[in-house]
Structures are given as structure tokens and as C-alpha cells.
Amino acid sequence: MNAQVETPDQQLRARARRVIPGGMFGHMRSEGLPAGYPQFFARGEGCHLWDVDGRRYVDFMCSWGPIVVGHQHPVVTEAVQRQMAAGDCLNGPSERMVELAERLVGLIPHADWALFAKNGTDATTTCVTLARAATGRRKILVAKGAYHGAVPWCSPYPLGVTAEDRAHLITFTYNDAASLEAAVEATGQDLAGIVVSAFRHDYGFDQELPDPVFARRARELCDAAGAALILDDVRAGFRLTLRGSWDLVGVQPDLSAWSKAIANGYALAAVTGNDRFRDAASRIFVTGSFWCGAVSMAAALATIDVLEAVDGPAHMRAMGQRLRDGIAAQAVAAGIGVRQSGPPQMPTLLFDDDPEGAKGDRFTVEALRRGVYLHPRHNMFLSAAHTEADIDFALDATREALAALAAA
Amino acid sequence: MNAQVETPDQQLRARARRVIPGGMFGHMRSEGLPAGYPQFFARGEGCHLWDVDGRRYVDFMCSWGPIVVGHQHPVVTEAVQRQMAAGDCLNGPSERMVELAERLVGLIPHADWALFAKNGTDATTTCVTLARAATGRRKILVAKGAYHGAVPWCSPYPLGVTAEDRAHLITFTYNDAASLEAAVEATGQDLAGIVVSAFRHDYGFDQELPDPVFARRARELCDAAGAALILDDVRAGFRLTLRGSWDLVGVQPDLSAWSKAIANGYALAAVTGNDRFRDAASRIFVTGSFWCGAVSMAAALATIDVLEAVDGPAHMRAMGQRLRDGIAAQAVAAGIGVRQSGPPQMPTLLFDDDPEGAKGDRFTVEALRRGVYLHPRHNMFLSAAHTEADIDFALDATREALAALAAA
Numbered sequence: 001m002n003a004q005v006e007t008p009d010q011q012l013r014a015r016a017r018r019v020i021p022g023g024m025f026g027h028m029r030s031e032g033l034p035a036g037y038p039q040f041f042a043r044g045e046g047c048h049l050w051d052v053d054g055r056r057y058v059d060f061m062c063s064w065g066p067i068v069v070g071h072q073h074p075v076v077t078e079a080v081q082r083q084m085a086a087g088d089c090l091n092g093p094s095e096r097m098v099e100l101a102e103r104l105v106g107l108i109p110h111a112d113w114a115l116f117a118k119n120g121t122d123a124t125t126t127c128v129t130l131a132r133a134a135t136g137r138r139k140i141l142v143a144k145g146a147y148h149g150a151v152p153w154c155s156p157y158p159l160g161v162t163a164e165d166r167a168h169l170i171t172f173t174y175n176d177a178a179s180l181e182a183a184v185e186a187t188g189q190d191l192a193g194i195v196v197s198a199f200r201h202d203y204g205f206d207q208e209l210p211d212p213v214f215a216r217r218a219r220e221l222c223d224a225a226g227a228a229l230i231l232d233d234v235r236a237g238f239r240l241t242l243r244g245s246w247d248l249v250g251v252q253p254d255l256s257a258w259s260k261a262i263a264n265g266y267a268l269a270a271v272t273g274n275d276r277f278r279d280a281a282s283r284i285f286v287t288g289s290f291w292c293g294a295v296s297m298a299a300a301l302a303t304i305d306v307l308e309a310v311d312g313p314a315h316m317r318a319m320g321q322r323l324r325d326g327i328a329a330q331a332v333a334a335g336i337g338v339r340q341s342g343p344p345q346m347p348t349l350l351f352d353d354d355p356e357g358a359k360g361d362r363f364t365v366e367a368l369r370r371g372v373y374l375h376p377r378h379n380m381f382l383s384a385a386h387t388e389a390d391i392d393f394a395l396d397a398t399r400e401a402l403a404a405l406a407a408a
Numbered sequence: 409m410n411a412q413v414e415t416p417d418q419q420l421r422a423r424a425r426r427v428i429p430g431g432m433f434g435h436m437r438s439e440g441l442p443a444g445y446p447q448f449f450a451r452g453e454g455c456h457l458w459d460v461d462g463r464r465y466v467d468f469m470c471s472w473g474p475i476v477v478g479h480q481h482p483v484v485t486e487a488v489q490r491q492m493a494a495g496d497c498l499n500g501p502s503e504r505m506v507e508l509a510e511r512l513v514g515l516i517p518h519a520d521w522a523l524f525a526k527n528g529t530d531a532t533t534t535c536v537t538l539a540r541a542a543t544g545r546r547k548i549l550v551a552k553g554a555y556h557g558a559v560p561w562c563s564p565y566p567l568g569v570t571a572e573d574r575a576h577l578i579t580f581t582y583n584d585a586a587s588l589e590a591a592v593e594a595t596g597q598d599l600a601g602i603v604v605s606a607f608r609h610d611y612g613f614d615q616e617l618p619d620p621v622f623a624r625r626a627r628e629l630c631d632a633a634g635a636a637l638i639l640d641d642v643r644a645g646f647r648l649t650l651r652g653s654w655d656l657v658g659v660q661p662d663l664s665a666w667s668k669a670i671a672n673g674y675a676l677a678a679v680t681g682n683d684r685f686r687d688a689a690s691r692i693f694v695t696g697s698f699w700c701g702a703v704s705m706a707a708a709l710a711t712i713d714v715l716e717a718v719d720g721p722a723h724m725r726a727m728g729q730r731l732r733d734g735i736a737a738q739a740v741a742a743g744i745g746v747r748q749s750g751p752p753q754m755p756t757l758l759f760d761d762d763p764e765g766a767k768g769d770r771f772t773v774e775a776l777r778r779g780v781y782l783h784p785r786h787n788m789f790l791s792a793a794h795t796e797a798d799i800d801f802a803l804d805a806t807r808e809a810l811a812a813l814a815a816a
Contacts, residue, residue: 018510019506019691044497065697102426105426114428115428160539281429282569284568286558
């Protein structure tokens with residue numbers, strides 16, 4: 001009898017199944033990915049990632065967004081080490097909080113103030129609370145299928161959620177101004193705010209950039225009603241621009257929710273807002289044990305420094321475009337229909353005639369075997385650490401993966 | 409004309425008022441403290457804290473709970489540095505998550521599994537969602553005045569919160585079994601869970617340890633209804649015992665929420681649960697961008713090592729008792745009536761005949777001037793870094809502070 005030799009990843013999965021529900025939870029549960037994807041990771045450096053089995057990948061998930069200038073970036077690490085040697089979690093904030101708030105107010109056109117939290121969901125939930133506190137109204141408009149967090153009011157899988165948790169939500173269709181108008185109409189006089197994602201980045205669908213007509217209409221409707229236009233920039237913030245993603249369509253929100261990339265993987269979230277919402281922001285009670293942590297704020301300041309120094313959004317756009325153009329040519333050559341959508345910094349790749357996602361699964365597993373970590377259905381992420389050589393390495397893998405798909 | 413020389417703390421407050429709502433938000437806003445308390449902090453080491461004006465304090469707030477073995481503890485720092493050099497926020501969890509879940513399951517009698525988050529509020533909210541998911545019911549019982557977080561379902565200052573956010577909450581009085589029975593009765597057949605704090609640690613009140621009769625009745629009522637007994641151990645966890653705070657009264661919950669002290673100030677929260685809730689825990693969707701962060705889990709493993717090696721809870725109890733006994737004797741000598749309540753590791757000190765808190769304010773400000781950071785109304789926190797010499801230093805300050813109060 002041959003003993004089946006288990007890899008470290010398999011061994012960890014077996015141990016995890018005993019002490020972690022389902023072996024893992026949330027968006028990083030590998031169950032949602034095809035067989036062959038690792039569950040456990042050991043190391044990151046630049047745009048490279050190593051799993052616990054020692055396999056190295058050029059990574060296009062960037063930890064699902066947070067890693068924006070690359071793992072172990074020396075400028076970020078130096079700032080973090082300096083702050084850690086002083087203190088992180090103290091009896092109140094450090095000077096870093098003021099510096100970071102000043103920096104965000106200086107960067108982001110709509111921002112007159114900032115406050116800080118830990119999760120993207122903290123930031124989106126705070127925006128909703130703020131909109132209600134400032135307006136004295138209750139209705140919140142959200143786009144159908146949009147992700148704004150994993151708590152009862154917005155969880156995409158509402159098991160354990162009550163009907164009352166969503167009693168004041170009304171949905172519209174992203175980029176459909178008429179549906180937004182109808183949703184506003186449905187609120188009566190009770191509109192507190194409209195929540196919009198930076199672009200339409202729903203899981204498993206082609207991405208859509210915001211239509212400027214839609215964006216301007218959202219702004220007008222909020223102004224007419226005295227309601228809050230809330231930009232959920234958690235996923236896209238700092239990748240498309242440092243100024244807030246709707247700056248690209250010339251529309252400023254009242255409130256923005258930030259997290260993921262703002263501190264290059266250190267746990268941080270932020271809400272920025274304008275002066276109309278300053279008073280309410282000073283009166284609501286939102287807090288957390290670690291929200292004053294100075295290290296993640298030092299990391300954010302350093303991350304902004306690096307992104308500005310290298311023009312991170314432009315670099316990520318160029319690298320994403322290089323990847324996109326390469327794959328497009330390869331797909332034509334292989335005779336395979338692909339759809340690439342979303343901003344180049346956050347690409348989504350879906351296959352034609354692939355209702356079950358089998359082609360996407362096969363393609364990404366073939367790339368994975370060749371050292372390139374892609375996602376078959378979710379939008380991916382470039383970082384400022386990706387070089388032309390990394391993209392070309394990835395394109396060698398995608399060429400072979402497409403060939404394998406064509407041969408199948 | 410004398411130019412008014414501003415201290416660094418005053419300068420930062422002025423800058424903060426421009427870019428942070430109200431100058432600061434949440435429980436660390438110094439507005440809740442008497443004049444003289446600093447808002448901004450520079451450094452921590454052991455049980456000592458330095459504000460931005462360079463004043464050093466023996467600290468009895470421990471960052472409002474998280475610092476449990478002392479700032480910059482070498483064992484924690486070493487574990488953190490080792491993990492940081494490998495990776496923190498990757499495309500999935502590291503081995504540290506499995507190790508920590510195994511460690512918690514080994515330590516905590518009721519725990520068959522663990523999952524991880526960032527805020528204490530994440531953990532309490534997940535417990536409520538889990539109770540509803542597992543039972544298919546909606547009603548959640550909470551003690552009047554208890555703090556379980558700062559999101560709409562439980563915020564103590566519900567500005568921006570809708571009635572529906574609390575539609576399925578029913579209150580009882582902590583330690584009052586009859587009121588708990590009445591609240592269960594009021595749920596009809598719709599009881600999902602009962603949330604209890606480790607002890608009654610409401611802001612501004614004398615603390616109460618859990619009455620074992622009340623605790624056992626809570627257990628029986630949950631068993632009879634097939635509901636979840638949820639222990640909110642966010643504030644007390646790891647200070648009274650490493651086994652879960654209600655182990656001290658011989659009652660095991662179904663679910664526990666942990667955060668604050670479990671990683672000595674690194675942002676981490678956990679939910680532990682028993683096998684009855686494992687399936688539901690594997691089906692609910694709870695997640696966050698940084699919830700797999702390996703550094704905070706490495707910190708938690710090291711924190712547990714230190715707490716076990718030095719018997720942290722016993723040490724904190726002894727130091728807290730030394731402080732309490734000393735202050736009690738000083739108060740008698742000064743002819744001032746004080747009430748000291750709560751477990752010695754988490755002491756609360758209130759003054760007789762002090763309805764407005766003026767005596768508490770005066771006392772703590774006098775202690776602050778003498779290098780001892782106390783809180784006039786909230787429970788305080790000992791750490792394993794407090795030595796007899798630190799307590800005696802504090803007692804010199806409290807003696808003088810009481811004398812100042814007696815002279816006033």
C-alpha cells in the first residue's frame with residue numbers, strides 16, 4: 001500500500017476542519033475556488049506570494065485588494081517599525097491620526113474631515129449611520145448585487161439576518177438613472193442616503209465603469225433631497241486615483257468609505273466627509289478597541305508617499321493594460337472568446353459560453369500551476385510592485401493556459 | 409503681552425479639530441475625561457505610557473483593555489517581528505490561524521471551534537447572527553445598560569439608528585433571574601439567544617460579579633429553549649482567567665465573543681463556540697479584509713504563552729488587590745468614603761456622595777499630575793507588567809490625591 005503523502009496545505013486543512021467552522025470562513029475560504037488552489041499561505045514579497053507548500057506565484061489578487069505597493073515594501077516597513085518601537089495601541093490616538101486625517105483632507109476633493117476604523121464594513125456602516133443622523137431620515141438606497149460588507153444590514157448571504165435589518169433598504173440598478181429615480185421616489189420624504197460603489201464590481205459579472213450621466217443624476221437627487229451621496233470606495237480606493245474614485249467622472253460624494261488598500265495590508269478603514277456632515281459625524285458614537293492604532297496609520301502615510309512617488313494608479317493602469325492586451329491577443333490566437341472588463345488596475349476576466357464557470361476554472365488552474373495566481377470570477381488587483389517582467393511572466397502562463405483550454 | 413505657549417497636546421487638538429469630527433471620536437475622545445487629561449499619546453513600555461507632552465504615567469487603563477502583558481513585551485514583539493518578516497495579509501490565512509484556533513479550543517472549556525475578526529463588535533455581532541442562524545429565531549436578550557459594541561443593533565448612543573435595528577432586542581436586569589425569566593417569556597417561541605457580559609461593568613456604576621444562581625438560570629433557560637447562551641467576554645477575557653470568564657462561576661456559554669486583550673493590543677477578535685453551533689458557524693457569511701492577518705494571531709499565541717508562564721490572571725489579581733487594599737486604607741485615613749468594585753484585575757473606584765462625579769474627577773486629576781493614569785468612572789485594567797513597585801508608586805499618588813480631596 002502506498003501511503004498518501006499529504007502536503008502542508010492538506011495537513012493544515014485537516015487540522016482546520018477540526019477547529020475552524022467549515023475549515024475556513026468568509027471570502028478567503030478556498031471552497032469558492034477550483035481544486036488546486038491553496039488555502040494557506042506562508043510569505044509575501046513585492047507582487048509575489050508563497051503558499052505553505054512552497055509554491056511561488058505572481059499574485060493578481062493582492063490579498064483581495066489590500067496590498068497596493070507590494071508586500072514588505074521598504075518604505076512602509078520602515079514607517080511601521082519606527083511607529084512600533086514607540087507605540088501602537090495606547091490610551092488614545094497618536095500624532096499619526098492627525099497627520100493622516102490632514103493628508104486625506106488634502107488629497108481628496110470632497111473631504112473636509114476623516115475618521116478611522118478597522119474594517120471596510122465599519123466604514124460603510126458608519127456612513128449609513130451618519131446619513132441617518134444628519135438627515136433624521138431612514139431610507140438607504142443600494143444597487144442590486146453590490147457588496148458593501150458582511151453584517152446584517154448588507155450581507156450578501158443573509159443567513160441569521162432578520163427582515164427588520166433591511167427594512168429601510170431600497171434597491172436600484174447601477175448605472176440606470178431611471179431606476180435610481182424610481183427608488184428615490186419610493187422613499188417618500190424619507191431618503192437618508194444613496195450608496196454607490198466606485199464602479200460596478202459584482203461577483204461573477206462583467207464590470208461596468210460608472211456612467212457619468214448616472215453619477216451626476218445620483219448627485220442631483222441627493223442634493224434635491226438633502227440626502228447623502230455615499231461612495232463605497234473600499235475596494236477601489238487608491239487604485240484608480242488617490243482623489244476618490246468618482247473624481248474620475250467629475251462627481252464628488254458627501255461621504256466616502258475607505259479600507260483595503262489605504263495602508264498596504266495593515267488593518268485600517270476610514271470615512272471621509274464634507275462639512276455638511278461634520279456636525280453629525282461629531283455626534284454619532286462609533287468606536288473600536290483598536291481604531292486609534294498608530295501603526296496602521298503610519299503604514300497609510302507611507303503607502304500614500306509611495307503611491308504618489310511612483311504614480312501608483314498610472315503604473316497599475318499601465319501594467320493592467322499590458323496584461324489585458326496580452327491576454328486579448330492570446331485569446332484571439334487561441335480562438336477563445338474572453339471578456340475583459342473593469343478598470344485595468346482591477347481586471348475581471350470571464351469566458352464566453354461559460355455559464356458554469358468551467359472554462360474560467362480550468363484557465364486559472366492552469367495559470368496557477370505555472371506560478372500565476374488569478375481569480376476565475378472575482379475582480380483581480382494590480383499593485384505598484386508589478387513590473388513589466390512580472391506581467392510578461394504572467395502572459396507566458398496565460399498563453400499556455402489558453403492553449404490547454406483550446407486543446408481540451 | 410505674554411504669548412500663550414501651547415503644548416504639543418494642545419497643538420494637536422487644534423489641528424485635529426479641523427480634520428477630525430469633534431476633534432476626536434469614540435470612547436477615546438478626551439472630552440469624557442476631566443480637564444488635564446491628555447488626548448494624544450507618544451509611547452508605551454510595560455505598564456508605562458507617555459503622552460505627547462512627554463509626561464510619563466503608570467497606566468491603569470491599558471489602552472482600555474487590550475494591553476494585558478505590557479507594551480513592547482519582548483516575547484510578543486519577537487513573535488510579531490518573525491511573522492511580519494514572512495507575511496501578514498496574504499491571499500488567505502497562514503498556519504497561525506490554525507494554531508491559534510487549536511490553542512483556544514484547548515484552553516477554553518466550551519470551545520470546540522474558533523473564528524477570527526478585528527473588532528469586539530465584530531465578535532458580538534457574529535454571535536447574534538449565529539444564534540439566529542442556528543435557531544431560526546429572532547429575539548436576542550441583552551442586559552439593560554450593558555455595552556456590546558458601537559453598531560446600530562447595540563450602540564449605547566443610538567443617534568442614526570432606526571427602531572427596526574433593535575426590533576428583536578428584549579432587555580433584562582443583570583443578575584436578576586426573575587427579570588431574565590420574564591424576558592424569555594416575552595419572546596414567545598422566538599428566543600434565539602441571551603447575551604451576558606462577563607460581569608456587570610456598566611459605565612459609571614459599581615461593578616457586580618455574576619451571581620452563580622443567575623448564571624445557572626441563564627444556562628437553563630437557553631437549554632430549555634434550545635437558544636444560545638452568548639458570553640460577551642470582549643472586555644474581561646484573559647484578565648480573570650484564560651478559560652472564559654464564566655468558568656469562574658461554573659457555567660459554560662455556547663458562544664463567546666473575545667477581543668481587546670487576546671493579542672496584547674494587536675487588532676484581533678474571536679468567536680468561540682461549541683459543536684451545537686458549528687454547522688451554523690460554517691454557513692453564515694462573516695468576513696473582513698484583514699481577518700486572516702497573521703501578525704495579530706502570532707501576537708495572540710505569544711500573549712497566551714506569557715499569560716500562562718507568569719499566571720497573568722493571578723498576578724493581575726494580586727496587583728489589583730494591592731492597589732485596592734492600599735486605596736481603601738488611605739480613604740479611611742483621609743475620612744473619604746470610596747466604593748471599589750469589580751474583580752481586582754478590572755477595578756472601578758467611585759466616591760460616596762458624588763452624584764456629578766466631581767470627586768472622582770478631582771481625585772483622578774490629582775493622581776494624573778503625579779504620574780498615575782486612572783479613570784474616574786470607567787472600570788480600569790491591570791496588566792501582567794504591573795509590579796509591586798508600580799502599585800506602590802501609584803499608592804503614593806493616590807494618598808496625595810485623597811489628601812488634596814480631603815483638603816478641598
